[in-house]
Amino acid sequence: MTDTVGVLGAGLMGREIALVFALAGHPVILIDLTQDALDAARARLAEIVGKAVARGLMPADAPAALDRIATATDPAAVAPCAFVTEAVYEDEGVKAQVLAAADTAMAPGAILATNTSTIPITALAAHVRAERRAQFIGTHYFSPVSRMRLVEVIPGHFTAPATVEATRARMAAIGKTPVTVKDVPGFAVNRLLHVLMIEAVRLVEEGVATPEDIDIACRLGLGHPMGPFELMDATTSSLCLQAQEIMFDAYGERFRPRPLLKARVRAGLTGGRGRPGWRTA
Ligand SMILES: NC(=O)c1ccc[n+]([C@@H]2O[C@H](COP(=O)([O-])OP(=O)(O)OC[C@H]3O[C@@H](n4cnc5c(N)ncnc54)[C@H](O)[C@@H]3O)[C@@H](O)[C@H]2O)c1
Structure with a gap:
């Protein structure tokens, strides 16, 4: 599975989520507000990968994965992506804006996942169009994402069972272990x-x-x-x-x-x- 994936937000979590997809062979489009933020994220990733290779935690060719990460400042740049992960600030207003922009740009049937830690998935689903809600889901990663293997996969009220299965398969394909958890405060x-x-x-x-x-x-x-x-x-x-x-x-x-x-x-x-x-x- 090497289709293009998108990541919205290049902070602590987003940049490493981009990295794990790139390490698994996916071209990645990483989005943040400014080119400066994106450059800083790339520099930090180069540092993380360099250290991990030196300690034998990543293979010698891991730095090449960074070349698979393209950057953009417009959330509509996720248009070609079959799977997009949102990891912007934990603020429903900010997430609402970014999710709506990504949803409008994405193809029908593409999956939009959020890495929120505290906002109900069903509440965030209200910010995408009704026709996306079956493909809207939570994927809760743990920091540091490149080392922590667990991802809580959280279906919201409208999430289709096929979206849960496809998301779990994607998590397994990037070396994570998914557990499916109900949309409750704090998840599990x-x-x-x-x-x-x-x-x-x-x-x-x-x-x-x-x-x-x-x-x-x-x-x-x-x-x-x-x-x-x-x-x-x-x-x-x-x-x-x-x-x-x-x-x-x-x-x-x-x-x-x-x-x-x-x-x-x-x-x-x-x-x-x-x-x-x-x-x-
Ligand atoms: N920090 C953790 O350990 C952890 C663990 C699990 C989940 N989360 C969740 O992950 C998400 C991100 O957390 P983080 O710790 O990476 O935060 P962060 O502050 O490090 O990064 C957020 C990034 O989003 C960017 N951003 C803000 N508004 C944007 C917009 N409109 N468009 C594009 N980019 C935008 C910011 O510039 C910043 O780079 C939050 O929802 C948080 O709750 C965090």
């Missing part, structure tokens, strides 16, 4: 993850153990590659708080964010971009 993985993170913060509040020791416990006792506090720092505590607030709204008490997490976010101790976090000074 974030529901599991935030229960763990909330309890980890509660352990610190109660003085049961330090963040360092809880991270060690999760790595060595549960076989997790990273502890919950390291992960909160990597993804930022503010993003974690936002996710927990959405799930608290949806599910109630069991996702109530801990007061210590709220206080730390208010104090700017969020981790990410050189900011101090739980484990980073």
Whole structure:
């Protein structure tokens, strides 16, 4: 399967989604607002691939895949694509605009997927024409996309079973393992993850153990590659708080964010971009 695919948004997620399709042999059209953003994305991808080749994690010919990624600043450039993934800002207004523009340009029957983490797939489907909704679906990747194998495949209310099957097949063809999940807040993985993170913060509040020791416990006792506090720092505590607030709204008490997490976010101790976090000074 080497047809052309499109990716809308060349940020942290979009650029690596483009990369995994290119590594699987697809010509890719990668779209962002400015040529500067696209050039920065290409430079970052070259760095990621270079490091992965040096560490033996990607084959020696992997850099050639970057030549399969073309760039554009107009979402209508996805017109020739049979499969398009949207990965722009997590803002329904921004997504609505980009999805509508892509939908109008795409051929009938082409699949439009969104990488949203928190907006219901059925809500986003409202921003494409009625005739696209059977081919509209969620594909929730995990960061870093070039290393994490899971993709949650999320049908919305209108998604056709054939779209689910075709999307799962595409995920398998690019080396990912799909799991099909209902369109519920947090999907499946974030529901599991935030229960763990909330309890980890509660352990610190109660003085049961330090963040360092809880991270060690999760790595060595549960076989997790990273502890919950390291992960909160990597993804930022503010993003974690936002996710927990959405799930608290949806599910109630069991996702109530801990007061210590709220206080730390208010104090700017969020981790990410050189900011101090739980484990980073
Ligand atoms: N960061 C994560 O770990 C993660 C994991 C899973 C899903 N997601 C989801 O993926 C999506 C993207 O997240 P990200 O972390 O890559 O964000 P990001 O801020 O790194 O990238 C977003 C990109 O979209 C571009 N963009 C914004 N408006 C645009 C427009 N109108 N047209 C074209 N490009 C536009 C921005 O310039 C930016 O490069 C979000 O929906 C997010 O919730 C993120």
